[in-house]
Amino acid sequence: MQILLHPFAGSIQQYDQEIADPSRYRPDHCPQCQAAWGLTAHGFYRRTLVDAGFDGSIRVRRYLCRFCRRTVSLLPQFALPYLRFSVTVMALFLMARLRDGHSLVAAAALAGLPSMPYQRGQFWVRRFRKQAVALCAALAALTAPVAASSFIERALHMLEAIGWITAHRFLFADLRFHLLGWPAFLAPDGRIATVQPATPPA
Numbered sequence: 001m002q003i004l005l006h007p008f009a010g011s012i013q014q015y016d017q018e019i020a021d022p023s024r025y026r027p028d029h030c031p032q033c034q035a036a037w038g039l040t041a042h043g044f045y046r047r048t049l050v051d052a053g054f055d056g057s058i059r060v061r062r063y064l065c066r067f068c069r070r071t072v073s074l075l076p077q078f079a080l081p082y083l084r085f086s087v088t089v090m091a092l093f094l095m096a097r098l099r100d101g102h103s104l105v106a107a108a109a110l111a112g113l114p115s116m117p118y119q120r121g122q123f124w125v126r127r128f129r130k131q132a133v134a135l136c137a138a139l140a141a142l143t144a145p146v147a148a149s150s151f152i153e154r155a156l157h158m159l160e161a162i163g164w165i166t167a168h169r170f171l172f173a174d175l176r177f178h179l180l181g182w183p184a185f186l187a188p189d190g191r192i193a194t195v196q197p198a199t200p201p202a
């Protein structure tokens, strides 16, 4: 399955109503085999999402390509693939922690997550730190880099100047680059890494 981002900017409730119509945001070609007009509606899957004032599951529209028989899903742009928390929540947390120097607990509260486990915040910070140099390089296509004392600070400035969701859409759609890094079970472009066949016993 390939994930595409859906440029939807309204509320989660509006999003759910709008995706009820399969034609509304149907991509005009398959992102995998490039065939035009071959995508047919293929139901939904559900994923969890935590956003300001929302903690639940959302439907994600799926299409099937008539030509290559592979599926494509249309994730709303406020969600991050493979992470439960929305771009906005993550941005608020990382800015509070890394730019403004709040403690992990205070940063979580400022992001609207007062009961978030401490380890989750540490995990996000670690992933963001690892990405900072690559983020600065990739985002230079959208905004001029600013002078900063570290790549982390520079990346945060650039994300703020561009807007986190706009930056996420650009990185993901054009470069297949995940804002917080692809999880280890996926290849660097987000595809399921090829499973090596087991060596047959001698």
Ligand SMILES: [Zn+2]
Residues within 6 Å of the ligand: 030, 031, 032, 033, 034, 035, 038, 065, 066, 067, 068, 069, 070
């Ligand atoms: Zn196809």
